Structure formats: structure tokens, C-alpha cells
Amino acid sequence: MTRRSGSADLPLHGGRVPAWLGQRMSRLGAVIVQAIVLEYGRDELLRRLAHPFWFQSFGAVMGMDWHSSGITTSVLGALKRGLTPLSDELGLHVCGGRGKHSRATPGELVTVGERVGLDGAALARASRLVAKVDSAAVQDGFDLYLHGFIVADDGRWVVVQQGMNGERRQARRYHWLSEGLESFVDAPHAAIEGQGQGIIVNLADCRASVSRGRQLDMLGDLGPDGISRELARIENGKVPAQAEAQPLLPHLIMPGHHDVRPEDVVARRLHGALAAAADRGPKDFAELLLVPGIGARSVRALAMVAEVVHGAPCRFSDPGRFSLAHGGKDRHPFPVPTRVYDRTIEVMKSAVRKAKLGNEEELGAIRRLDEQARRLERAATSCPSVGAVIAEERARSHEYGGRSVFGWEPPLDTSGETAQNGS
Template identity: 75%
Template structure:
């Protein structure tokens, strides 16, 4: 029986992703997905998306604000853009999104069913029912505004949807995984980034035909009010509005503070990644990958990206750590180093292209980087968090540092009165 993977609350954070970051997120998100599918298969990629800690870390490593609700919208959007052109090759389809895009999900699923031979109507019903459960059967004060449906060619799927509570200024993210799905009302979720958790039914699996019919009949004949009472009964409580916490499941609570602080990061793991990057000898690593220009800073980012690709679930307890790979669009913990970001994408794309031709050496090198990180973190020593961030900000201009406030000035300009004024032109090396 599928169970919730965990829960988390996310502070609401308004704002838009700038185009320069959105394009990079699209490329990096797609190539990380490709690497996971190559190494571990589509099922594992779906499981990762259903894990709230990994999902938050995935968004953080792509330069989104590490703690905020905006990661959900941005990650779903980046995957939809990035994996769309490769849907035939990878057998993965991303539907839905925020607002009006969420309402298009059933139509998109029916169209995909027509192309792949899946039962598109059943998939569309699953999409509607998942949304109905989280908006009606589980009445926890959060109004849904985002619904993303990631579907594989074999009919397995993940749903990631999010609601907001305007009074508390927090969002709650709900994760559903079709793998071994059993019931829509008996603890239905693979995970909830909020306080609700549970199990579900795979409407696309032929083995779940009886369960599929029963759950659809329940919604049609009894309506959401009766479902609420059924959930309350199954949870063993008088009301389904506040299901009891499950202490054996991970529960992620993202703090309200926007800046990344030392307490948000497991320093031994950061030191392990930094030591692994240095131990791999950046010059030799660049030669192995045959990607000119890869230096120590890019290898540090690759070490954290490698962990997103290969890391076990227990390693994502501190999503803030992954923001130290490519910074954040609001300069937390520091501006996005666009040159490093672009080089990371180039290394991964080159490795994937070689792997498609049967040469896994480059992808294996990245995996070895992750292995080295785990070995070294037990003994590694390094700078304090504040020292690491200060150095990164000092070098930000050289790395093509950029945020929603514009390009980072050179150190000599750091005392300029308007640090947030947008700068025209391109950062050094930008566009090359």
C-alpha cells in the first residue's frame, strides 16, 4: 500500500521567475531528469517527485528561493517546458500547472492517451478525483491553485498540487504517487507538504479496476461530504479536517525567514562536497569530461547536482544546502552565478549525449563525485557557513552573478549607493 512520503509547510512567496533564470531551470531540470532516468529508470524519477524533501532540494539546486512555495510552480513549469520535446524519447509527460493551466490537465491527459494507447478518460478522471479529495475530502484550510500531473508511458503517474491559506500566509503541497495505489480515501497521498499524509489507488493500472470503479462511484453517488466522513472514520478521528500527524514520516517545515542561515545547512555534508570537488582535481575532472573551462567552482556545483541525481532520501533533510550550488534569484544565499550554472548544464548535457551513444564514462565520473562526497563528509573540514557565503558574494561578479535586482557589480563597485539597480548589458562571458 502506498503511503505518504512526508509533509511540509511553505511560506507564501509572491513574485515571478525572470526569463534568464527560467530558461536555465528548464535546461537543468530536464538534464537532471534524463540522468535519473538513465541511471535508475522512470519509476525512480516519479518516486523522487513524490518525495517532498527531494522536490524542494531539486528546486533549490536550480536557483529558486530555497524555502518558498514558488518552488512548486517553478519546478512543474520547468519540467513541462524541458521534458515536452523529449516526451517521446523519455516516455514522460508533464501536464497541468498553475491556475488556468491546471484546468487543462484532463484535456491534456486525454490527448496523451490518444497518442500512447493509455486510457485517457480514466487518467482524466484520476486527475479530477485527486483534486477533489485535496479540496473537498481533506478540508484543511488550503485552497488549491496548482495541479501538476506527471505521467509515464506505462500509465504510472505522480500528482503534485498545492494550496494556499491567505490567513496564515503559508502554502501546503500535496504529493500523490500511483505506484501500488489502493484507495483515494484511505490515506491517499504519497506525501503532503503540509500536515496531511496518506495512501492512494492507481486508476490506470488494470489490476485496480475494482478499486477504480468503487472510488469513482463513491464520489459520484455520495458526494464530497460523505467522503469527508469516510476519511474521518478511516483516520479514527471525529473529523477529517485535521488528520493526525504520522511521526514516523518525514515532516518538512520551511521557516519564514528568507535568508539562508547556518542552522539551515548540514555543514558536514557541504564540507564533503567541497572536499570531493577539490580531491577530484578540477583540471583532471575537466579533461575527463572533455568540457573546456570547467574549474573548481563548477565542480563544487556538480557535486551538489550529483547528489540530487544519486542521493538517498535521507540526504535531503536540509534543502537549503542545495541553494549553495547555484544561489537564488533574490540573492539568498547569494546571486545566481550564471557562468557556473551554464557550465554545469554543459557538463551534464555532454555526459548525457555520450551516454546515449553507449559511453557512460562522463556520467559515471559525476556519480563518482557523489560517492567521494559521501566518503569525505565524515572527516572533511572547511570554511564556516558565513565564510563560504562571503567568499561567494565576493566572487559573484566574476561568476556572472545575477538576481532579480540585476547584475552584481565588480568588487570595486560594491560601495555604489544603489545595489539593487538593474544593470544593462551582459555579464563577463554571458552569451558565449
């Protein structure tokens, strides 16, 4: 993965994650992390967390609102709850969070350092510097309100933090990765997520090194009063202020609409998952996993989870597709199918548990499911459209234990509508 991996706009959303979903997100998030560590190691997990497109897809496959800023808070919260009991086993520690939990991060890092033999004070300093760079050195109009710091026993870490612009009703997420980090002030970000919104002040850009040095010189030559006078001259138009626009990285624009539309999904990738589910679900995949009741719907969800575990970075350009695994809490694209969700957790936990004991057959089957989906997506034909998949899911939501913040999904009435539409 590249160190600077892209950007995106995230619409601000309020509300809370209901307990029934938050508990499932913690369990699924933890078992996906375990699978990635078993297959690829801790360093690869940290690289993925530092990739904004993967991070958004990770949240979407766990049933969170697929396009919103709330994914950041809910994913970090789910990982903190789910991985804390596994911290000794995995050598991973999730610190920080939103609001007061963000401010507690340095103290948590000192505690982690004392427990595992790391320099907790140095980690705490890194946490403060990361927050300071994104709140002061990068002046882009977004005020930080969330800071998550994930550190491994070997001292490597990733930071995910988020700022909000209340006037625009938008959020921007910043990703940091310690791997290869040589300076906190020379282009340190693994990624900054957020659409360009005009000229910003980014003193952490490597091209700003002369500016940083000149600022120190000005402070020594002019003093604070002299700098204030120069600033007043610029603001009054006596000295033309010139700024160079920041170059735009490839960025993912998360739309404001709640519903998942065909343009939000790369159809051929969805068709691969559908074809793999139809081809393998009723036959050898269920027999291999030895889990009764694994049908095409469960395998479709598993295929998308498998892609989150095994997929290359380029495959996460359409996070909306991953919401088709387990829906969303606000009924977009459809209510969370709790029975399917629980089956996904069951299968993944079984595969991870057996892999830890040396039996990698089930974990290997999930890897092969992902490989099968990629092969089939190139040749899949006669697959339903995105709209048809969503319509069928809504029609059968009651059978799958569909649930949202509006409650349990009732059966369709004779007119084809549910008693509550939540739209």
C-alpha cells in the same frame, strides 16, 4: 522510498521567475531528469517527484527561492517546458500547472492517451479525483490553486498539487504516486507537505472508512434537511463535537527568512561537496570530462547536482544546502552565478548525450564525484563555514556572472559593498 514521506511548511511568495532563469531551469531540470532515467529508470524518477524533500531540493539546486512555495510552480513549469520536446524519447508527459492550466489537465491527459495508446479518460478521471480528495475530502484550510500531473507511457503517474492559506501566508503541497495505489479514499497520498495546524478533517484517511459509510447512511436516513438540523445542533453546542487529532508525520519546516543560515544546512554534507571540489576539480575530474575551465567552483555545483541525481532520500532534509550550487533569483543565498550555471548544464548535457550513445564515462564520472563527496564528508576538516562560503560567493559574484531579479551583480566597491544589496 516510503509512500508517506513527510510534511513541511512553505511560506507563500509572490513574483515571477525571470526569463533568463526560467530558461536555464528548463534546461537543467530536463537534463537532470534524463540522467535519473538513464541511471535508475522512469519509475524511480516518479518516486522522487513524489518525495517532498527531494522535490524542494530539486528546485533549490535549479536556482529558485530555496524555501518558498514558488518552487512548486517553477519546477513544474520548468519540467513542462523542458520535457515536452523529449516526451517521445523519455515516455514522460507533464500536464497541468497553475490556475487555468490546472483546469486544462483532464483534456491534456486525454490527448496524451490518444497519442501513446493509454486510456486518457481514466487518467482524466484520476486527475479529477485527486483534486477532489485534496480539495474536499481533506479539509485542512488550504485552497488548491495548482495541479501538475506527470504520466509515463506505461500509465504510471505522479501528481503534485498545492493549496494556499492566504490568512496564514502559507502553502501546502500534496504528492500522489500511482505505484501501489489501491484506493483514492483510503490513505492515498505519497506525502502531504505542510505543518500540522490543529485538527483537520481528513476523510481520505483509512481510519475514516466508518465515517464515510456513516455519512452515506445519514444521507439516506435523514436527507439533506435532517443533516442540516443535526449540524445546527452541534454548532450550537447541544451535541459535543469530538475529533481525533491527526498524527504528525516527520516534517520539514521551511522557515520564513529569505537568507540561508548555518542552521538551514547540514554542515558535514556541505563540507563533503567542498572537499570533493577541492580534491578533484583541478585534476582528474576536469581531464576526464574534457571540458576546459572546470575548476573547484564548477565542481562544487556539479557535486550538488550529482547528489540530486544519486542521493538517498535521507540526504534531502536540508534543501537550503542545494541553493549553494546556483544561488537564488532574489540574491539568497547569493545571486545566481550564470557562468557556473551554464557550465553545469554544459557538463550534464555532454554526459547524458554520450551516455545515450553508449559512452558512459562522463556520466560515471559524475556518479563518482557524488561518491567521493560522501566519503570525504565523514573526514573533511578545515572547511569554511556556511557563512564564509556565502560571503566568498557574494564577493566574487561579479566574476561568476552573478544575476538576480535586481539585475547583474556589480563588482564590490572599495568599502566591500555592492551597489545594490537586494536584502
